[in-house]
Amino acid sequence: MPGRGGHPAHDRRARREPGGDGSRKRHGRHYTPPALAEFLAERTLAHVRPGAELSILDPACGDGELLLAVARVAAQRFPRTSLRLAGYDLDADAVRVARQRSAGSDGCRAAGGDEQAIGDLGAVHSGPGRRIAFEWRHGDFLRAADDLSAPAFDAVITNPPYVRTQQLGGETARMLSRRFGLSGRIDLTHPFVVTVPRLLRPGGVLGLLCANRFLSTKAGANLRSLLHAELPPVELYDLGDTRLFDAAVLPAVTIAVRAGAPHSCRFVTTYETGLEPTTAADLFEALMGRDASVVGHAGRRIAVEIGTLRTGGDPMAKPVRRSDARSRASEFTGTFDPAVPWQLSRPDTDAWLRRIGAATWRTFGQVAPIRVGIKTTADRVFISDRWAELAAPPEADLLRMLLTHNDIEPWRIDRAHDTRVLYPYDLSQDCRVPVDLDEFPCARAYLEQHRQMLSARDYLVGSGREWFEIWVPQRPRLWCLPKVVFPDISVTPRFALDRSGAVVNGDCYWISMADIGAERIAYLLMGVANSALGPNFYDAVCGNRLYAGRRRWITQYVTRLPVPDPDTVAARSLIELARALAEGEIEPDPGRLDECVAAAFGLRNGSAGLRPGGPP
Structure with a gap:
C-alpha cells in the first residue's frame, strides 16, 4: 500500500462543523483518514467468510469513508460477492455527504457497473455477478439498534464517537452505564461496541477504530472485558505515535471475531524513536511485516514492534506449559484480568520480565x-x-x-x-x-x-x-x-x-x-525509577504512552515498578549512590546508575541488561 501513510489527514468534519476543535471534542467527531480507512477495511475483510452477499454496518458512518473503503477493497478481494452496506449517523449533513459520495463518480468507479437510485437512502451499483447497495440513515444508532433484527450483519466496521465522561455529563454517563451494563468511567465508544455482538452473525467480524486508551486505562476495563468475552481480537494495532489524525487522537485498530475460539492475537505498536530507519517500507506496509522495524513517517521515525497480545496475568511470572488448545492460547494471552492493561508480548521481552520478576522484593505499590x-x-x-x-x-x-x-x-x-x-x-x-x-x-x-x-x-x-x-x-x-x-x-x-x-x-x-518507613527505601525507589529500567519496564508492562515518547507516571502504573531486595550488597550500593544524587553530593551519572540497578536485580552485562532483549 505505497504512499498511504505519509502525512496526517485533514479532518473533513472540522471544516463543516461550527465551533471547530471545541465542538469536535464535545461530540467526539474525528473523521477517518482515507489511508487508515482502507487499512481498516482490508484487515476487517481479511477475516470475513464471504457468501453470495455480505452485509456490513457502520453505526457511526460520518461522511461514509469506511463503507466506501469497504466497497473498494471488496471489489478486489471478493469480485463476485454482492454487498449491502448500511450506515447510521446523527449528523444530517454528514449523511447527506455520504449519500452524495456513494452515488457520485467516485463510488461508481470503485464498485463498477451501472447506478440505480434507491429512494433517498443511497445507491445501487450493479456489475457482472454482483450488486452493491448503500443505505444511509440519519438517526441515533444506539436507539435504532434495538429495532434491528439480530444477527443481521457479517461485519461491523466503525470509528465511533469518542466523548469522555466529562464531556458527556454525569447524568448522560449514568444513563448509558445503566442501559448498557457498564461500570466506572465510560466514553461514548463503549455503548457502541456493546451493541455489536447481538448484531453480528456467528463468526462475524468487528473492525474497530477507537482511541488507544482502552488498552491501558482503568476506564478501558469495560471494553477489554467485552472484547475478551464476546469478541476475541485476532489483530490489534496501537497506532499511538503515528499522528494519522490532525486532532490529538491516539488511535488503535482492533479486528475481532464474534465468539471466536481462543487464539493468539497479533499485536503491533507504533511509537516515535531516535533510531534510524531500517526499511524503505511505508507505515502501513510495516504494520503488516513479519519483523519489527523502524520506518520514516511524516518526517519522523516510528518504531514498529510486533508480537502477540497479553490480556492479563503476571508478566514476570514463570509460564506454565499445557497441551490443550485453550491453554496454548493462554501462553500468548495470559489469564484474563480486566484491571490489567493489555500488553505486547514478545519472547525477548517476556524473558526479560521474568528475570526482573525473579529478583523483585516488592513493587512500589507494595512499599507505600x-x-x-x-x-x-x-x-x-x-x-x-x-x-x-x-x-x-x-x-x-x-x-x-x-x-x-x-x-x-x-x-x-x-x-x-x-x-x-x-x-x-x-x-x-x-x-x-x-x-x-x-x-x-x-x-x-x-x-x-x-x-x-x-x-x-x-x-x-x-x-x-x-x-x-x-x-x-x-x-x-x-x-x-x-x-x-x-x-x-x-x-x-x-x-x-x-x-x-x-x-x-x-x-x-x-x-x-x-x-x-525508612529513608533508605525512598532512595532505592528513586534509584530504580530514575534508571533506564524505569521507562523500559513501563513500556513493557504499562504501555500508556503519549505523543513523542511521553509517559503517564500515575498510580496505576508506578505501583507496578519493581524493587530489588534492599539488604543485598548490590542494593546497598545502589541506595548509597541514590542518596548522594538526591542530596546533591555528586552530579548525575546515568551509566553508573544503570550499572548499580542492573547489579541489584542480578542482571549480568551491566546496563545492557536493563532493556528487553539485553543479555541475561
Whole structure:
C-alpha cells in the first residue's frame, strides 16, 4: 500500500462543523483518514467468510469513508460477492455527504457497473455477478439498534464517537452505564461496541477504530472485558505515535471475531524513536511485516514492534506449559484480568520480565501508597505566584509552597517560581479539617470576592463541604514530612526527594516518607525509577504512552515498578549512590546508575541488561 501513510489527514468534519476543535471534542467527531480507512477495511475483510452477499454496518458512518473503503477493497478481494452496506449517523449533513459520495463518480468507479437510485437512502451499483447497495440513515444508532433484527450483519466496521465522561455529563454517563451494563468511567465508544455482538452473525467480524486508551486505562476495563468475552481480537494495532489524525487522537485498530475460539492475537505498536530507519517500507506496509522495524513517517521515525497480545496475568511470572488448545492460547494471552492493561508480548521481552520478576522484593505499590497531588477545581482562585502583588494577600500561614511538574528534575527540586496555594486546612490533622476563616480575615476577604464562583461547585457543596474548600486536599499532616515526588507526564522519569514541606499539585504524584518507613527505601525507589529500567519496564508492562515518547507516571502504573531486595550488597550500593544524587553530593551519572540497578536485580552485562532483549 505505497504512499498511504505519509502525512496526517485533514479532518473533513472540522471544516463543516461550527465551533471547530471545541465542538469536535464535545461530540467526539474525528473523521477517518482515507489511508487508515482502507487499512481498516482490508484487515476487517481479511477475516470475513464471504457468501453470495455480505452485509456490513457502520453505526457511526460520518461522511461514509469506511463503507466506501469497504466497497473498494471488496471489489478486489471478493469480485463476485454482492454487498449491502448500511450506515447510521446523527449528523444530517454528514449523511447527506455520504449519500452524495456513494452515488457520485467516485463510488461508481470503485464498485463498477451501472447506478440505480434507491429512494433517498443511497445507491445501487450493479456489475457482472454482483450488486452493491448503500443505505444511509440519519438517526441515533444506539436507539435504532434495538429495532434491528439480530444477527443481521457479517461485519461491523466503525470509528465511533469518542466523548469522555466529562464531556458527556454525569447524568448522560449514568444513563448509558445503566442501559448498557457498564461500570466506572465510560466514553461514548463503549455503548457502541456493546451493541455489536447481538448484531453480528456467528463468526462475524468487528473492525474497530477507537482511541488507544482502552488498552491501558482503568476506564478501558469495560471494553477489554467485552472484547475478551464476546469478541476475541485476532489483530490489534496501537497506532499511538503515528499522528494519522490532525486532532490529538491516539488511535488503535482492533479486528475481532464474534465468539471466536481462543487464539493468539497479533499485536503491533507504533511509537516515535531516535533510531534510524531500517526499511524503505511505508507505515502501513510495516504494520503488516513479519519483523519489527523502524520506518520514516511524516518526517519522523516510528518504531514498529510486533508480537502477540497479553490480556492479563503476571508478566514476570514463570509460564506454565499445557497441551490443550485453550491453554496454548493462554501462553500468548495470559489469564484474563480486566484491571490489567493489555500488553505486547514478545519472547525477548517476556524473558526479560521474568528475570526482573525473579529478583523483585516488592513493587512500589507494595512499599507505600502512591497519591496524586491536590486538585482545587478553581486554580485561578487558589494558586498563584503573584500573591505579594495583592493589596491584602491571604495570611502567610495559609499560603503554602506548591510543587508543580515544572519544579521537578530527576533527584532534586528546582523551583522556577514561588508558586503558592491558598490551602485552608489545619496542617496538624490527618484528614481534612478546614480552618476557621474568622481567624484569617485577609483570607476570608479574598475568598469572599470569589464566593459566587466557589459556591457554584455543586459537587463540592452538595457533599457537605465548606464553600471555600478545595476538591482534593489530600492528607494535610503529611505535607511537612519528606516525600518522593514526580510529575504525572514526562518522557523520562523524574523522581525527586522533597524536604521543603511543600504541597504537591495535581499534575504530580507523591509517596510520603511516613508510608515508606525508612529513608533508605525512598532512595532505592528513586534509584530504580530514575534508571533506564524505569521507562523500559513501563513500556513493557504499562504501555500508556503519549505523543513523542511521553509517559503517564500515575498510580496505576508506578505501583507496578519493581524493587530489588534492599539488604543485598548490590542494593546497598545502589541506595548509597541514590542518596548522594538526591542530596546533591555528586552530579548525575546515568551509566553508573544503570550499572548499580542492573547489579541489584542480578542482571549480568551491566546496563545492557536493563532493556528487553539485553543479555541475561
